[in-house]
Amino acid sequence: MRKSLRRTAVAVAASMAVFGALISGAHAATSPAATRPTPPHTRWAVNHSSTRAVRSYWTPQRLAAAKPVPLPPRPRTAKITSSPGGKPRMIHATRPAGTAGKLQVNASVWVTVGRLFFHNPSNGGDYVCTANVVTSNNHDVIATARHCVMDIGTGTWYTNFQFAPTYNKGSAPYGWWTWRSAGVRIDDTSPGGDNAFIVLTTGGNSGAHVQDAVGGSGIGFNWSTNNYAHAIGIPASTDYAVWCEGTSVDSYNGGVHIPNCLGLSGGASGGPFIFNYQSDGSAVQTASFFGSWGSSTDGNSYFAYYRDAAWNVYNGAQNA
Numbered sequence: 554m555r556k557s558l559r560r561t562a563v564a565v566a567a568s569m570a571v572f573g574a575l576i577s578g579a580h581a582a583t584s585p586a587a588t589r590p591t592p593p594h595t596r597w598a599v600n601h602s603s604t605r606a607v608r609s610y611w612t613p614q615r616l617a618a619a620k621p622v623p624l625p626p627r628p629r630t631a632k633i634t635s636s637p638g639g640k641p642r643m644i645h646a647t648r649p650a651g652t653a654g655k656l657q658v659n660a661s662v663w664v665t666v667g668r669l670f671f672h673n674p675s676n677g678g679d680y681v682c683t684a685n686v687v688t689s690n691n692h693d694v695i696a697t698a699r700h701c702v703m704d705i706g707t708g709t710w711y712t713n714f715q716f717a718p719t720y721n722k723g724s725a726p727y728g729w730w731t732w733r734s735a736g737v738r739i740d741d742t743s744p745g746g747d748n749a750f751i752v753l754t755t756g757g758n759s760g761a762h763v764q765d766a767v768g769g770s771g772i773g774f775n776w777s778t779n780n781y782a783h784a785i786g787i788p789a790s791t792d793y794a795v796w797c798e799g800t801s802v803d804s805y806n807g808g809v810h811i812p813n814c815l816g817l818s819g820g821a822s823g824g825p826f827i828f829n830y831q832s833d834g835s836a837v838q839t840a841s842f843f844g845s846w847g848s849s850t851d852g853n854s855y856f857a858y859y860r861d862a863a864w865n866v867y868n869g870a871q872n873a
Contacts, residue, residue, distance in 0.1 A: 592865035594740035598703070598710040600732050604754050607731040610713050611670060615679050616723075619670055621789045621819030622680040624844045625700045628743055628806070639775040639861045646835045647688045650765035662827060662836045664727075664767045666785050666794055668720035669697055669751075669823060672713040675704070683786040683824035684716055684751065687838055688769035689871035692762035693753045696772065696867075697823030698841045698857065699737040702749040706742075710735070714751055718767045722792045727766050728757035734873055736866040744843045745806030747857035749823075750870040770825060771837040774864040778802075778809045783830040784854065786821025786842055795821070797854070798830075807858055809840060814854035817842060826856040 591597055600607070665686040672679050682701035687694055695716055703710045714732035717725035730753040738746045757766045778801055785796045797814035804810045809826070817824065826840035840856035859867075 591736075592869045594738060594862040595736050595866045595869060596703075596739045597734060597736045597869070599734045600712070600714075604731045604756065607713050607715060608729065610672065611715050611729075616670065619679040619681045622671075622673075622682055622701055622822060624822070625704070625706060625744070625747075639864075641776055642774040642864060643837070644688050644772045646771040646837070647764060647769045649768045650692075650761070661768070662770055662783075662785060662825065662830070663794065664719050665770050666787070666825065667695075667716055667718035668725075668787050669695070669701060670713070670715045671701065671711040673704075673709070673711050675707065675709045680711075681787075681789055681820045682822045683820065683842070685785075685823075685825040685838060686718055686763050686767055686769045687750075687772040687867075688764065689867075691752070691871055691873060692764035692769070693733070693755075693873075694769075694867070694870045695751050695753060695763070696825065696838060696841055697749050697751060698843060699747045699749040700843070701823045702735050702737055702751065705737070705739070705746075716751070716753060716763070718763065720787060721794070728759075730754060730756035730763050734870070736870050738862045738866055740862040741806065743806045744855055745808045745857055746862065747843045748841050748859060748863040748866060750867050752870050752873045770827070771829070771835060772859070772867065773828070773837045773839045774859045774867075775861065776828065776837075776839045776859075778858060780828050782809075782811060782839075783827045783836075784811055784814055784817060784824065784842060784856065785827065786817045786824030788816065788818040789820035790818055792820075801826075801856075804855060807860065808843070809856050809858055811854055811856075817844075817854055819844075826858075 669684040684695040684697035733752045737749045799811045801809040824842040825838040840858045
């Protein structure tokens with residue numbers, strides 16, 4: 554089933570290896586620094602450029618020319634893996650700041666999902682993905698796909714990250730946020746490990762934490778995989794959010810598919826896989842959208858499921 558909707562509405566200064574990208578001129582600089590141990594199975598990059606420098610990079614021409622990031626290579630052979638075996642974890646959805654009763658209520662995923670822009674210093678290209686604001690201790694974390702943050706094959710970190718929640722065909726009603734740091738999984742270099750979290754600066758129209766401005770989706774780790782779910786992304790072809798829904802099934806390398814999940818084309822990578830999609834908005838994200846991997850029966854939609862290694866990245870991000 555395919556539906557679409559137009560919408561109106563930490564710095565963890567550490568790295569386990571040298572995976573830095575230094576950009577000159579108008580490009581913001583990124584360089585990991587090895588000053589303390591990182592959480593297991595993770596790698597981090599820290600932005601050392603100002604918000605002004607990042608925002609200045611994104612001219613209207615560059616925003617308009619940015620295209621979907623290419624998918625990384627997919628293994629020719631893979632095995633289907635059953636549900637996670639680790640400790641289930643749950644962080645509840647939150648309302649925007651100033652709204653009474655912050656826990657478990659009214660964080661509309663149609664507000665928290667947004668467009669992520671970034672620059673690849675290795676080829677000079679500008680790209681788009683999807684990301685989602687998730688509840689965190691620092692109120693600054695968005696969830697996306699690893700291949701929207703770095704090239705796991707070469708170790709190249711992308712840079713100049715800029716995010717707009719509630720993005721719709723160029724409109725950013727809450728404004729724009731830039732980034733402080735980013736973390737990825739490195740335990741699994743296949744699509745099954747394609748999870749990443751970005752820590753944003755304060756920003757938007759009112760200089761706020763992004764979670765305070767729009768709320769945050771709940772997030773879960775090591776949840777059962779076979780549940781009814783919604784998948785949401787912003788394809789470049791529509792430039793507004795679309796979704797599919799259905800009962801998910803176990804897939805290759807620990808990920809999941811939603812059978813006949815159509816419409817999440819290029820630009821939707823990094824979008825949330827949501828359980829508990831209720832009218833009160835108490836959504837729980839348990840995976841990130843990788844892209845096409847699988848048979849036509851699967852709708853070619855593959856989601857990298859949140860397991861212990863993803864928890865390590867998220868926990869590092871939320872405490873940055």
